[in-house]
Amino acid sequence: MDYIFPDALNAPASDPIAYGGDLSKECLMSAYNGGIFPWFLIDKVPIWFSPDPRCVLYPHDFRLHKSLKSYIKKYDVKFDKNTKEFINFCRQERLKKDQTWITKEFVKAYSSLADDDIVHSIEVYENDILVGGLYGLIIGKIFCGESMISTSKNASKVALYHLCKSLNNFDFLIDCQVMGAKEIPRNEYLQILSIKKTQKSGFDKFRNLI
Numbered sequence: 524m525d526y527i528f529p530d531a532l533n534a535p536a537s538d539p540i541a542y543g544g545d546l547s548k549e550c551l552m553s554a555y556n557g558g559i560f561p562w563f564l565i566d567k568v569p570i571w572f573s574p575d576p577r578c579v580l581y582p583h584d585f586r587l588h589k590s591l592k593s594y595i596k597k598y599d600v601k602f603d604k605n606t607k608e609f610i611n612f613c614r615q616e617r618l619k620k621d622q623t624w625i626t627k628e629f630v631k632a633y634s635s636l637a638d639d640d641i642v643h644s645i646e647v648y649e650n651d652i653l654v655g656g657l658y659g660l661i662i663g664k665i666f667c668g669e670s671m672i673s674t675s676k677n678a679s680k681v682a683l684y685h686l687c688k689s690l691n692n693f694d695f696l697i698d699c700q701v702m703g704a705k706e707i708p709r710n711e712y713l714q715i716l717s718i719k720k721t722q723k724s725g726f727d728k729f730r731n732l733i
Contacts, residue, residue, distance in 0.1 A: 526553040531573035531713055534559075541571040546632035548639065555662055556720055558713045560700060563624035575709035578699040585687035594677040599648045600656075600685045603730035606637040606644040612653055613670045625670060633669065636660065642669075643729045645682040649675055656682040659698075661729065663720040666690060667698045689732040693725040 526544055534540035540559060544550045546569060554560060554571060561569040611630050617623035636642040643666075644658040655678025657671040666686065671679040686697070696715055697704070726732060 524549060526550040528554055528557050528559050528571065531558040532710060534573040534575070534709070536575040536709075538572075539570045540573050542568060544569055544571070546628055548632075548636060548641075551632065551636065552641075552662075555660060555667055556716075558709070558716050560667065561629075564626055564628060567626075567628060573709060574701050576706040577709050577712040578701055578704045578706055579712060579715075580687070580697040580699055580704040582687035582691040582695055582697065584705065585684060587684060591677060591680055591684065594681050595684060597649070598654070598675075598678060598681050599651075600681060600733060601646045601648065601730075602685075602689070602733045603637075603643055603728075604646050606642060606646075606658060607634040609644040609646050609653065609656060610634055610637070610642075610658055610670075613658070613672045616672055616674060633658070640729075645686050647673075647675075647678040647682050649678075654678045657686065661724060663722045664693065664695050664724060665698055665716060665719050666695055668700065685733060694722075695719075695724075 526549055529540055531540065546561065559571050559573045562572050563570055610633050614623055614625040614630055617625060633642050642658060642660050644656060646656040647654055654675035655673035657668060657679055659666050659668040673679040696719060
């Protein structure tokens with residue numbers, strides 16, 4: 524089945540660009556390759572966005588503050604140790620506080636992409652207990668961040684530090700979607716995406732980067 528999304532250049536700045544489709548691999552990859560991502564479901568129907576401006580982070584722009592250094596030494600960080608478990612961890616921890624856009628359908632869909640070596644996780648452990656991290660998709664030389672979480676202080680920041688450190692030598696861009704980092708116009712992001720999504724990552728296995 525072909526999934527054809529509207530041109531993201533013409534998307535609303537903050538409102539949805541599309542409703543419908545599903546969370547199949549084909550639909551998700553068509554969306555991400557066009558600079559579009561699902562944010563939540565309404566009655567199990569995906570709602571798609573391509574915000575303007577777009578928040579991005581170049582790995583070399585990450586600033587390691589002195590206060591974070593002790594936490595880098597404190598935690599043990601693994602790449603792709605158990606990505607599917609981590610995605611569900613993000614869901615369960617958010618449900619403890621409030622509702623979350625990471626529904627069971629999202630967990631299933633992104634876990635399937637993890638099986639296909641598209642979705643990857645940076646997991647942070649303290650005494651062998653999972654305490655935070657982040658996950659996202661790798662498309663060419665773009666890391667599309669999906670969720671960050673901490674149950675111990677600065678765990679997600681430590682995960683981001685290791686992600687930036689590991690990707691810095693591969694000319695990656697980290698797509699942060701709508702939160703934090705540097706804001707750039709959507710059309711600039713789409714131009715960068717059109718180039719970087721066609722490039723090879725430069726490494727064989729994400730899990731071996733750390």
